[in-house]
Amino acid sequence: MNRKIVTWLLAIILLATVSLAEAQQRAKIARIGILTPDPISARARLFEAFRQGLRELGYIEGQNIGIEWRSAEGRSARVPVLASELVSLKVDVIFTATEPAARAAKQATTTIPIVMVIGGDPVAFGLVGSLARPGGNVTGLTIQPQELSGKRLELLKEAAPKVSRVAVLSNPALPGLRLRFEELKVEAQALGVILHLIEIRNPNELEAAFQAVTKEQSDALFMPQPGFSSAYRKRLVEFAAKNRLPAMYPESDSVEAGGLMSYGANTSEQFRRAATYVDKILKGAKPADLPVEQPTKFELVVNLKTARQIGLTIPPGVLARADKVIK
Numbered sequence: 001m002n003r004k005i006v007t008w009l010l011a012i013i014l015l016a017t018v019s020l021a022e023a024q025q026r027a028k029i030a031r032i033g034i035l036t037p038d039p040i041s042a043r044a045r046l047f048e049a050f051r052q053g054l055r056e057l058g059y060i061e062g063q064n065i066g067i068e069w070r071s072a073e074g075r076s077a078r079v080p081v082l083a084s085e086l087v088s089l090k091v092d093v094i095f096t097a098t099e100p101a102a103r104a105a106k107q108a109t110t111t112i113p114i115v116m117v118i119g120g121d122p123v124a125f126g127l128v129g130s131l132a133r134p135g136g137n138v139t140g141l142t143i144q145p146q147e148l149s150g151k152r153l154e155l156l157k158e159a160a161p162k163v164s165r166v167a168v169l170s171n172p173a174l175p176g177l178r179l180r181f182e183e184l185k186v187e188a189q190a191l192g193v194i195l196h197l198i199e200i201r202n203p204n205e206l207e208a209a210f211q212a213v214t215k216e217q218s219d220a221l222f223m224p225q226p227g228f229s230s231a232y233r234k235r236l237v238e239f240a241a242k243n244r245l246p247a248m249y250p251e252s253d254s255v256e257a258g259g260l261m262s263y264g265a266n267t268s269e270q271f272r273r274a275a276t277y278v279d280k281i282l283k284g285a286k287p288a289d290l291p292v293e294q295p296t297k298f299e300l301v302v303n304l305k306t307a308r309q310i311g312l313t314i315p316p317g318v319l320a321r322a323d324k325v326i327k
Contacts, residue, residue, distance in 0.1 A: 030059075030282050033068045033086035033094040035101045037079050040071045042233065043097060045253065049268040050095065053275025074203055076100060083108040093278050096140075097271075098226075099125050106138055113287045115277040116140035117270055119226035119250065122292055131292040139287040140277055142294055143265045144250050149180065149224050150187040152248050152263045155300065156220060157191045159261060159318045160246040165194050167218035169209060169236070170225055172199040180224075195222075206232055210239050221247035223254075226267070233257055244310040252301040255326065260310070261302045265295035299323040 034050075036043060051061070059065045068091055072078035083104040086094055094114045096102040102116040106127060114137055116127065122142055128134035131142075157163055166188070168181065181197050188195045196216045200209045213221070221240055237258040240247040249255060249262040277290060300318075303326040307314050319325060 028064055029066055030064065030093070031066045031068060031089065031091040032278060033070065033089065033091035034097075035070050035079070035083055035086060035094055035105055036097045037072045037074065037076055037100050038098070039073050040069060046097065046267055046271045049271040050274055053272035054278065056272075057275055057279045059275075059279070076202060079104040080107065087112060093281055095274065095278065099127070102127055102138060102140075106136070110137055112137065113281045114138045114140075115274055115281065115287075117267075117274050118142055119144040128292055131294065133288070134290065134292055135288045137287050139290040139292055141270050141274055142292060143267055143270045144226050148250075148264060148298065149184050152224075152250070153184065153188060153193065153222060154191060155261065155263055155318065156222060156246060156248040157193060159302070159314050160220060160312055161315075163193065163220040163246060165196065165216065165218045166220045166222050167213045167216060168195050168197050168222045168224065169200055169213075170197065170223070171201060184224075200232070203232065206235055213239075213245075214243070219245065221245050223247070223249050226250045226264070233259075241306065241309060246310065246312055252299065252324070255301045255303045255306075258306055259303060260306045260312070261300070263300050264298055266297070266299055270295065302326070 034047065040047065054065065061067060068086060068089055070082035070086055072082060079100055083101070086105070087109045091112065094105045094112055096105050096114060096116045099118045099120060102114060102118055103125065105114045116122065116138060117140055118125070120142065122128045122138070123130060127138050128136065153166070156166070168184070181195070185195050196218055198209045198212045200206055221236070223236065233254050234257065236247070237254060240260070241258060247260050249259045250264045251267055252262045252264070253267070255262045273293065280290060281287060300322045301324045302314060302319060302322045304314065305326060
């Protein structure tokens with residue numbers, strides 16, 4: 001009888017131990033909220049790079065992390081609502097893919113850590129106190145320093161020497177847009193180029209913007225904002241091809257989709273790097289103490305197929321400097 005009692009007790013202890021272990025395992029599942037204004041499909045490759053970065057660090061969805069996806073599907077007014085949803089879910093970290101998403105997340109919470117990948121200056125956007133010491137609950141990476149705009153314009157002019165009137169398509173919600181445009185005009189003057197700023201706030205204004213490009217007799221397109229170009233990528237590429245306009249994009253995705261050329265950081269690598277911030281935060285680091293990372297390498301990507309379609313011969317000097325040439 002005593003032996004049976006001992007056996008039962010051991011069995012109960014074993015079951016309790018297993019149940020406790022399972023409960024602890026469930027408790028270790030961290031939840032990451034992903035917030036983006038664009039359709040997820042528009043940034044599928046980039047989000048996959050982020051998830052790959054997590055996997056490389058030992059995070060497996062369904063085992064030790066869960067992901068809550070929130071996409072505004074191009075409707076910017078929905079972004080703050082979705083940010084609030086993630087906050088109400090009490091996710092452990094919010095990952096944002098654009099400045100508007102980072103801003104909405106910051107407005108929705110001062111306690112949940114936010115990891116961003118954005119295309120401009122997070123200090124100017126009011127997201128962090130400084131790059132070295134962010135303060136608050138936001139940190140991450142910036143992928144497109146503003147000083148790249150001048151270099152992009154220079155490369156566009158070098159690739160298409162006959163260009164003289166360039167339409168700059170941009171979202172006026174970008175802080176300091178007017179000031180940076182005036183600075184870019186000085187560089188444009190040195191290149192013998194006239195710039196026309198055409199503002200686009202939402203997809204409904206895209207057709208009017210195209211009409212403005214035609215009215216201004218612009219002979220090239222220039223997109224300074226990564227988030228902007230990804231949201232409207234298909235229509236921008238189609239318009240440039242139809243009107244045989246050379247175009248410079250900030251992201252290589254647009255060139256892969258048929259755009260002429262891009263110059264900027266390897267965006268996929270930056271999204272993969274963002275996973276390291278999530279990892280550090282889940283292990284106890286505070287966003288306030290994690291410096292914002294800036295890219296140190298930039299890539300020139302040229303689509304020769306598109307160049308042929310619009311009747312443009314890319315000079316050998318430009319091709320020689322290209323990191324990738326799509327044929």
